[in-house]
Amino acid sequence: MQIKQIRLVKMANFCYLIGDKDSKTCALIDPAFETDRILATADELGYAVTHIINTHGHSDHTAGNDAIKAATGAKLLIHAEDARRLGKVLHSTFSRVLGGKGSPRADVLLQNDDVIPIGAVRLRVLHTPGHTAGGICLYSAGHLFTGDTLFVGAVGRTDLPGGSMKQLVSSIHDKIYTLPGDTVVWPGHDYGATPSSTVRREKGTNPFTR
Ligand SMILES: [Zn+2]
Ligand SMILES: [Zn+2]
Numbered sequence: 134m135q136i137k138q139i140r141l142v143k144m145a146n147f148c149y150l151i152g153d154k155d156s157k158t159c160a161l162i163d164p165a166f167e168t169d170r171i172l173a174t175a176d177e178l179g180y181a182v183t184h185i186i187n188t189h190g191h192s193d194h195t196a197g198n199d200a201i202k203a204a205t206g207a208k209l210l211i212h213a214e215d216a217r218r219l220g221k222v223l224h225s226t227f228s229r230v231l232g233g234k235g236s237p238r239a240d241v242l243l244q245n246d247d248v249i250p251i252g253a254v255r256l257r258v259l260h261t262p263g264h265t266a267g268g269i270c271l272y273s274a275g276h277l278f279t280g281d282t283l284f285v286g287a288v289g290r291t292d293l294p295g296g297s298m299k300q301l302v303s304s305i306h307d308k309i310y311t312l313p314g315d316t317v318v319w320p321g322h323d324y325g326a327t328p329s330s331t332v333r334r335e336k337g338t339n340p341f342t343r
Contacts, residue, residue, distance in 0.1 A: 134254045135159075136276060138319065138328060139174060141166045144193045145323040149278055152180045153252025160184035160251045162271065162278050163194040163321060164201050171197070172204055184251060187211040188280025188321055189268040190218030191293075198236040210249065212260060213242040214267025214295075243269060259308045263301020264289030270309065277332070278319045283309060285318070285325020288341040302342055310336045 245260035281289035314333030
């Protein structure tokens with residue numbers, strides 16, 4: 134499995150390319166902005182994009198769905214609880230401020246524990262509500278992609294529709310802090326002192342989850 138963290142300038146979002154080295158296919162997690170640069174990166178590394186996975190329905194994670202899907206024909210996957218947000222993107226002020234475009238409908242609605250095959254790579258869906266009702270993390274072999282559920286030294290905001298701090302903290306304790314301590318945490322934004330962390334470090338030092 135190859136992991137490429139791509140930092141997007143707007144909103145300091147992180148997009149991730151998860152590649153299967155044998156089949157040369159990849160998934161893009163939250164390819165929201167700078168879609169030309171993201172596609173060029175996949176191209177340089179020799180990957181065909183087969184899956185677009187949104188960790189949740191906010192437009193700073195979904196705004197690139199249309200462009201990436203049009204360019205690659207990749208399938209779009211999002212948790213069922215956040216899928217309805219995709220159609221609302223155009224009408225949201227938050228989205229317009231971000232320059233977000235409407236998203237195509239999802240091809241696959243995800244549930245907790247679903248497994249997404251990217252060639253021989255397996256990404257397991259962990260439903261972690263709290264930032265949004267349908268927020269997910271994606272787990273594969275020692276790596277966890279946490280979207281806006283868990284950041285390095287912080288957690289996602291819970292004051293937007295569907296948010297709940299109590300639920301978010303429970304999700305992190307039940308679904309993330311039960312993973313092996315050396316699991317690498319790859320967040321959805323570059324908000325921390327470092328661009329990635331580990332489950333052990335967040336469990337021991339993150340002030341929001343003590
Ligand atoms: Zn968000
Ligand atoms: Zn975000």
